[in-house]
Amino acid sequence: MSQVEVLRSSVTFDFDIDIFTSCSPCSPSTLSASFPREKRLTNALVSELLSVPSHIVRAEEDDEEEDVVVPGLPPVLRGHRDVHLRRGVMKAAELATENEPDAEKAFYVADLSYVYQQHLRWKKNLPEIEPFYAVKCNPDPYVLRLLAALGTGFDCASNGEINQVLSLGVDPSRLIFANPCKATSFIRQSAKAGVDKMTFDNTDELYKIARVHPGAKLVVRILTDDSKSLCRLGLKFGAPLVTVPALLAKAKELNLDVIGVSFHVGSGCFDSNAFADAVMRARAAFDMGKDAGYNFTLLDVGGGFEDPTFEATASVLKNALEEFFPARENLRIIAEPGRYYVAKAFSLAANVIARRAPPNSTEAAWSQETDTDSEHPTVMYYINDGVYGAFNCILFDHQTPQPYVLSLNGSFHVPSTVPLRASSVWGPTCDSIDCVCSVTQLPSTLQVGDWLAFDNMGAYTVCAASQFNGFQVSKVTYTTGGEHGKEVREVLRSFVA
Incomplete structure (x- = not known):
């Protein structure tokens, strides 16, 4: 591959007239004849950028309702996600x-109305199961506020997550410390905070809890089949059923209160039947609890819920509960959804900061190629976010994000006739593993200064981003542009932390 070809941005801005007074494309004839051609073209270009198709403009933007403002946080705006990307x-x-450093910094747009919509979808399909949002997935302050206002519980994995949720005024009874292997100091602190529900899967955990939080309400986490999931949590957590009787006997010996059973089929589970098998194993664990002298009243069905398969999973889960827990009058059932709530709520916009292409390459040369190899990229694009930032989901969460063109040669209009070529997309750091897409199809006219966007960037992205090589974590713009935008704003305004 050739060396990096240093290119000037295809978009230069030098505003000598007030282009922001109109959302209609400028006509050169309306400008002074003495106005330089380059500036006329630039302003016409930016006027096009300002024009937004009517199908993504919500009428509510024209009303006089104010944005949601929370002290210390960015405002929650109105309008469609695409409007805010532009x-x-x-x-x-x-x-x-204005020569602002890092002016083209990558940024997220989060549509909180999607989180609200997912909550309605959950209540419709699984009304019997209380969602305890997995904070680890995305501890965004507005996501937590919205879910707290909607009455969900919270699955916390650390003292930091517990403190973040409790700082919102959430009652400790709405939390479960769902980390089977906790630091002793964390267990002690959870006792002080009044967080009693917590999981365990080993004897040493019982000894720690008996010492510093003997009044805890314990949930034994059992091992399930997570072979069909993106992240196999069973490699690290979960007690095999054969070990459960001894664990419960030790808990009884230590005078600890075990109130139920939990499981997790793995993060990102695409096999709905895994839930049926897990519920069957939970039934066996309930019976073991009775043999040990416990009367379990809680079943935690964990996480793993995927947006595309949610209805199918809900159906399988309800059928399994009906089969293995037909009498549920005194049984509380909770779950730990994470990505289900937030994955599709966040999008990311990133700027093309560099390009590496064959020497003296031209569009004509590419178009003359007789056989375009779709598997081997002919050009490399570098963007200003990567696997050490938002795209850590590639390494840690096994995701394969795909870009689409947000702006091309300074325009938001990308004709369907634009030729595509095999390309690769790379992050900004000096590490060679910083590859966002090893091969993808992008327009052959994409240049430095253009923008790419990525959808489905809400789960396990910003929460694990670092500042490696001095690159800052991408900031978030919030909106409520979806179907339930007005309801979301009302819920947020009514919530007092």
Whole structure:
């Protein structure tokens, strides 16, 4: 592959007239004849950037309702996600004209109405199961506020997550410390905070709890088949059923209160039948509890819920509960959904900061190629976020994000006739593992200064981003542009932390 070809951005901004007074494309004839051609073209270009198709503009933007403002946090705006992606690009262009460092910084747009919509979907399909949001998936302050206002519980894995949720005024009874292997100091602190529900899967954990939190309400986490999941948590957690009787006997000996059973089929489970098998194993564990002298009243069916298969999973889970727990009058059932709530709520916009292509390559040369190899990229694009930032989900969560063009040659309009070529997309750091897409199809006219966008960037992304090589974590713009935007804003306003 050739060396990096240093290119000037295809978009330069030098505003000599007030282009922000209209959302209609400028006509050169309306400008002074003495106005330089380059500036006329630039302003016409930016006017096009300002024009947004009517199908993504919500009428509510024209009303006088104010944005949601929480002290210390960015405002929650209104308008469709795509509107704010475009506005972010335009803001970057404006900052560039002011010589602002890192003007083209990558950014998220989060549509909180999607989180609300997912909650309604959950209540419709699994009304009997209380969702305890897995904070680890995305501890975004607005996501937590919205879910707290909606009455969900929270699955916390550390003292930090517990403190973050409790700081919102959430009652400790709505938390479960769902980490089977906790530091003793964390267990002691949870006792002080009044967080009693917690999981265990080994004898040493019982000894720690008996010493520093003897009043805890314990949940034994059993091992399940997670072979069909993206992240196999059973490699680290979960007591095999054969060990459960001895664990419960030790808990009884230590005078600890075990109230139920939990399991986790693995994060990102695409096999709905895994839940049926897990519920069957939980039934066996309940029976073991009775033999040990316990009367379990809690079943935690864990996480693993995927957006595309949610209805199918809900059906399998309900049928399994009906079969193995037909009498549920005194049984509380909770779950730990994470990515289900937030994956599709966040999108990311990233700027093309560099390009590496064959020497003296031209569009004509590419178009003359007789056989375009779709598996071997002919050009490398470098963007300003990567696997050490938002795209850590590639390494840690086995995701394969795919880009689409947000702006091309300064325009948000990307004709369907634009030729595509095999390309690779790389992050900004000096590490060679910083590859976002090893091969993808992108327009052959994509240049430095253009923007790519990625959807489904809400789960296990920003929460694990680092500042390696001095790159900052991408910031979030919030909106409520979905179907239930008004309801979301009302819920947020009514919530007092």
